[in-house]
Amino acid sequence: MLALDYEKLSVKSQSEYKTKFKVLYQKYQAVIARIEELEAKDKLQQDQLQFLKELLGSSTMRAVRPELQTSKEGRALVALHHQMLQQHWSEEALESKVFRDIMLTVFIQALETKKLSGTHLPPYPFGMDNCHDNWPKDKATSKLLVHFDWREWQSDSVTNMEGRKKVVGMMKAITTSHSKKVTNMINSIIAGKIEARVRDKFISMAAEYCKHHPASADNDNLGDVKPKVPDCKAMALCVKEKLESCIHKRDSLLCPEDLKNPRYNGALCINTMSDDKDDPDAMPGCLMKYISVAPQFRSDSVNY
Structure with missing residues (x-):
């Protein structure tokens, strides 16, 4: 009887498993079909855009462009072509050497520095704003200089x-002193793109500055310099010396018997920082003088 019940249960489980697997497989097939459909659609859109670009750039289409303006579809076609050209010109201008040189020149002038490397970037004058009389100014024009945090x-x-x-x-003002070609190129950049590129350059400059001025980079108190943290070897040496000092004190006749157990070596290591060996102001006294928290007050979870 038990064998029959087990056999029925086994058959039922296999049937349910096959049903669930079939449903999952159908969902998987549907997802794959959808992905292929989207990929085909995207490829079609790319092909259409390329066709439009070639079509609208041809001499034949330029000749009939006035007629395109008479229909809704024609106007949309011309607008799409204009948008594509504007995007192309904007990207071309942003990647040009002329744009890069203008941006670097303006940064150097604005900060009144020789180079834009981390060691040459001026620090921010904390404790004042640009309305303050002592705010840095251009030596030639007495205009306020730009300073970044x-x-x-x-x-x-x-x-x-x-x-x-x-x-x-x-940057926009300085382009007027260049040729008309350069001016037109800068003016062709889509709104917001210059600001984004200037921000990207600022981020890279800030990273360079912080790399060469780690104390300022980690500081959050208006220019106060934090003390340099000693390296691991120096810290390990200091702890070792304190541990040796602690062991030395445990051998003293003044040390209570319950604290002479070696298990307290680590527990008392940090608490003997005012050891008379390295503290010129230390006062004579027993070991408890140098323990901030006696071991018996430690948590039960760390007591022996």
Whole structure:
């Protein structure tokens, strides 16, 4: 009887498994079909855009372009072509050497520095704003210089955003002294793209500054320099010396008997920092003088 029940249960389980597997397989097939459909659709769109680009750029289409404006579809076609050309010109201008040189020149002028490397970038004058009389000025024109707060979490602070906005304005103004071709090229850049490129350059400059000024990069107190943390070897040596000092004190006649157990070596190591061997102001006294928290007050989870 038990064997028959087990056999029925086994057959039922296999049937349910096959049903679930079939459903999952059908869903899998549907997903694969959808992916192939989307890939085909995307390829079709790319082919259509390429065809439109070639078509609208041909001499035949340029000749009939006035007629295209008479229909809704024709106007949409011309607008699409214009949008594609604008995008192409904008990207071409952003990647050009002329644009890069103008941006670097303006940054150097705005910061009044020789180079844009981490060692040459000027620090932010903490404790004042650009309305202060001592704010750095251009020696030749007495105009206020741009200064950035290079700390990572201040990338989009009001100060840095205003500084980048001034850089963008200087870039647009300086193009007027270049040829008409350069001016047209800069003017062809889509709105917001110059700002984005200037921000990217600022981020890379900030990273370079912080790499060469780690104390300023880690600081969150308006320019106060944090003490340099000793390396692991120095810290290990210090702890070793304190441990030896602690063991030495345990041998003292002044040390209570219950603290002479070696298990307290590590427990008392950090608490003997005012050891008379390295503390010129230490006062004579028993070992408990140098223990901030007696071992018996430690948590039960670490007591022996």
